[in-house]
Structure formats: structure tokens, C-alpha cells
């Protein structure tokens with residue numbers, strides 16, 4: 001009396017497995033976008049750091065300092081014409097030499113920072129290109145992903161309609177038992193197992209021989225004595 005219902009259950013299980021697969025495909029589609037968004041967020045953050053690094057080079061300030069030094073040096077050199085004693089001249093020459101040395105250090109420092117700033121500019125440019133390019137990609141694949149996701153959702157919807165109509169044809173007590181066992185085996189676990197060679201196809205434990213006969217003739221509803229799954233007789237596989 002239960003064989004027909006078991007047949008329907010087999011179909012229900014197959015449809016549920018299909019749904020699981022569809023959900024996996026939806027997740028995979030959405031991941032195309034989320035992966036790119038994550039990468040994009042990282043690049044935006046890195047760009048901020050690059051901006052900060054660029055700012056900390058203080059190029060304009062350093063350039064102004066050098067200009068100030070140069071002006072000071074020029075002024076000192078012009079004072080050379082006004083010195084009256086040799087002692088005064090020596091003192092001024094000493095000051096000039098010191099200033100020139102300091103200026104040299106500052107200029108070297110400035111050029112190093114200038115080089116670094118050019119590298120940062122290049123990195124910023126690369127980042128900006130990625131940020132803009134990835135946005136364009138997200139937009140262009142966005143609608144493609146949306147269409148694909150909808151297609152998978154539609155299949156799930158159709159499967160669920162079929163599952164619903166199958167349940168209306170399944171024996172009520174069998175459906176009730178199946179649904180209560182199902183709660184203990186959330187997807188991707190399976191709530192059902194086949195009785196194959198007196199063994200549960202899921203946990204492989206040997207079942208009672210009396211059970212096998214009545215189950216295969218569709219006279220009883222049985223669960224695996226070990227794992228508790230609903231047992232489906234192999235006889236129900238034959239259409």
C-alpha cells in the first residue's frame with residue numbers, strides 16, 4: 001500500500017537534491033559579484049593609504065624650505081662684497097660652506113621623496129584604474145548575474161510546486177514521518193536511505209530481515225534502526 005507513496009518520495013528527494021544544486025549555482029553566481037566587490041573595497045582602502053603616504057612626503061614644504069635656504073645663501077654671498085676685514089670674510093665663508101652643505105642634504109632628501117612620490121603616483125593610477133574598471137565589470141555582469149539567478153530561482157519554484165503536488169499524493173502517515181525525520185537531517189543531509197541487501201544505504205548497518213520483506217511489499221513504514229533515516233525499499237524504484 002505504500003509503494004506508490006515511496007515512489008513519490010523518491011521523486012521529492014530528487015527534486016530537493018536539484019534544488020540544493022540550484023542554490024549552489026545561485027551562490028556561485030552571486031560570488032562573482034561579491035568577490036569583485038571585496039577586491040574593490042581593498043583597493044579603495046589601499047588608495048587612501050597611498051594618499052596619506054603621498055601627503056607625508058611633504059614635497060611642497062620641502063621645496064619651500066630649499067627656496068628659503070637658497071635665498072639666504074644668495075644674500076650671504078652678496079654680503080661678501082661688503083666685508084672689510086679678512087677675519088670677517090673667513091667667518092662669512094664658513095657660514096656659507098655650512099649652509100651649502102645643509103642645502104645639499106635637503107636637496108638629496110627632496111629628490112628621494114620626489115622619486116617616491118612618482119612611484120606612489122603610479123600606484124595610485126593603477127589603483128584608480130582597477131577601481132573604475134571593476135565597477136564597470138560589476139555593472140556589466142550585474143544584469144547577467146541577475147538573469148541567471150532568476151532562472152535558477154524559477155527552477156526551484158517549479159520544483160517546489162511539483163514537491164507540493166507530490167505530497168498531496170503521498171500517504172499522510174508516511175508524509176508525516178518523512179517530514180519529522182527530515183528536521184533531523186537538514187540539507188545537504190538526506191532524510192531517506194534505501195534498503196540495499198538488508199543494509200541501510202546511508203549508514204550501512206544491517207537491518208532486521210522481517211523488516212525487509214514487509215517494506216519491500218509496501219506493507220510497512222520503517223526507519224533505520226541505527227541512523228533513524230526513513231527506509232525506502234528498492235522495489236519502489238521500479239516504475
Ligand SMILES: [Zn+2]
Nearest residue numbers: 200203224227
Ligand atoms: Zn541508517
